[in-house]
Amino acid sequence: MLKDATSADLSSLANAGEILSLVASRAATSRSDLLTASGLSRVTVTQRLGALLAAGLVRETSRTLPSGGRPTRVLAVNETAAFLLVANIGETHIHLAAMDLTPAVIRQSTIPFSVAEGPAATLGRIAAELGRLAQEARSSHGVLLGVGLSLPTPVDFKRGRVVGPSVLSGWDEYDIIARLQGALGAPFYVENDVNLMTLYEYRHNFPGVDDMLFIKAGTGIGSGFIASGQVFRGAQGAAGDIGHIQFLSDDAPLCRCGKFGCVEARAAGWAIARDLSRLGFPAENARDVIGLVESQTPEAIMLLRKAGRTIGEVASDVVSIINPSLIVVGGTLARGGEILLSGIRELIYQRCLPLATRDLRIVLAEPDADSALFGAAHLILDDVFSPAKVGGLIARFGIAGPRS
Amino acid sequence: MLKDATSADLSSLANAGEILSLVASRAATSRSDLLTASGLSRVTVTQRLGALLAAGLVRETSRTLPSGGRPTRVLAVNETAAFLLVANIGETHIHLAAMDLTPAVIRQSTIPFSVAEGPAATLGRIAAELGRLAQEARSSHGVLLGVGLSLPTPVDFKRGRVVGPSVLSGWDEYDIIARLQGALGAPFYVENDVNLMTLYEYRHNFPGVDDMLFIKAGTGIGSGFIASGQVFRGAQGAAGDIGHIQFLSDDAPLCRCGKFGCVEARAAGWAIARDLSRLGFPAENARDVIGLVESQTPEAIMLLRKAGRTIGEVASDVVSIINPSLIVVGGTLARGGEILLSGIRELIYQRCLPLATRDLRIVLAEPDADSALFGAAHLILDDVFSPAKVGGLIARFGIAGPRS
DNA sequence: CCACTTATGTTCAATAATTTACATTATTGA
């Protein structure tokens, strides 16, 4: 039986997952790389890559890499071949976006948020707004590949649920995926915002630094880390919870968790705001604190410096335990720059063994309000283009058909 | 051109790596499992497995698994198809062994050790003794697959070198692999003993507990952890170094590292021995301490209990940071049983958030002097049978030819 | 003992992938 070009293309496409995964992960960005990375023959790679190119999933960039002979052409996933939806729940607002595969924002919006509303209503509004964004993205960017939700609370990533009491009261153990997956018809991911910010820093600013720690110092304090290139979540997704490690002392302050002397109660935005208020400078959260620091209020600078030392104290423990090669400090308080950072550096160098600090870099994150959104996009992309799942993506795409 | 049975067998063997890896890792222990796990067709699996069986690399066990119909026969790597060499440098002696693929000891020996001798001479003696063991193992167990060396000091696993100052003075940055690899003609691995004990506990006693922490409380204090099923080493192999985390207090004792208030200086075997000596009970190391505890010396029991609380304090920090689902406490001091463990439990439950301790088990390791040796064996096996490297093993085996 | 169920092996035609050999292309440097 003869086969026409289209069905030959489709059958090549069905086997092209490995190729697509390699291109998407940037493990192989040229045809020659693909040959060695995949172990397949040139004939096969040519054929499968041809199918991916024809389907519009992969494209040739204008870049080439010198090779000594004919330069090799750089390949990339076609950013406009599909899109993602992401949302980040903040203190008072929810930021939402449709993103292409770069990932870059196609379209975004903001809606108000109140904890009092409860998860069902909030998720309903999120679904509605994401639906609107999807509508607009679909015309230019084809299929929806995945949806990601960032939450300011511990999340059991495997189960997609908020775990433990948190600022999102009423959300504990609520089945978020069941509520939303149907509405949007794509794989759904829920993750803690700090882990997503960590992933963003790793993928976007420090690719290749496979053992790094991200500290978010804002109104609360949390951390995330990349272990051997993977977000490390621990048994229940609660890894990196450094805000409630205690240091005892005579004046140990009461924490909102009910214990005394937690890092948060000493160094988080709310704790500094509490101390500033007592000194006669009204402040409520990390933003207020940074405002006072930026207007050169000595008391605020002093307290931020002290907070840096407290964070440094706990960070030194983390360094001893996980031995990262990079620490990125982000969150609102990081806008205090060296005032915060110097205390962190001081304590780490003071308390850690030289071996652990020998090659350790400690840097500030660029202030970026949307890093959790981008992190969510990377999370989706990593999973959807992973070798194990890329087949599903191609099937989904094959059905939707190629885009012009 | 016709092909005889032998060459057909050999070509199947060359492609049988994936099958072998699945059987070795116990990811698939039956033919049916292999079909689904490999994704290959039954014809191919039958053929490749046949080659592995013919080569003597894999064998059928007498066990079967019920299935509702014909039971499926359990497959396993043939433990006697090849062997490993391992060595563990302790305080005063070096334990060495040839092991089969179970891993189980085929033959073992002990030689004296003195730091003063320096790495070159010590490694020379180790090579000679391992050579002797290899000679004996070779007759019954075919090819040597790998050699592992366990050291009581931080090791940069990737580079196979001791890093930083340690009890092994003179070993820092010494190129161990260059010194030994040639002499033995097999892949060579060097790793820290605590990480190997951790790996042993994971593989041997708690398979499936993919996020676990092992604490070694002996003359020194260290820890290792399994993150998502892998030994977590950090950037320089120094992860888990909890012995030199400091807790400040008025009476902070001086540590052998030169800082004050380290966990080691408060709770390690040498620190308890120091305190006991001051109280009039001569003791030098963890063994002496346990001796006094076992003879019901109240002072020793009190100090061990106190050490448990100190270890619990640092362990609670570790729990907050990495969120394990299991803590295994081993090392000489663990022979103190509940006396040590109760303090650890107490502090962890007191200082960690309920979320992190909700499903956390804290248990004692079985006392086992050879756990680092077994851990080294597992380390070699994991690597040699890994999908990426199993091809090399088969090549090596193909050249050596099948055993009867 | 028998029917039922699932595991396992085998044959053979169809399909997929590789190897080989040759051809073409896009650069660099003489």
Next chain:
DNA sequence: TCAATAATGTAAATTATTGAACATAAGTGG
């Protein structure tokens, strides 16, 4: 401009893998 170099494409022959169909094996529960 021309050789040198390595990337890339392709046809044909060879080899590997699959799927389907059939056969047999080894348990379970009547």
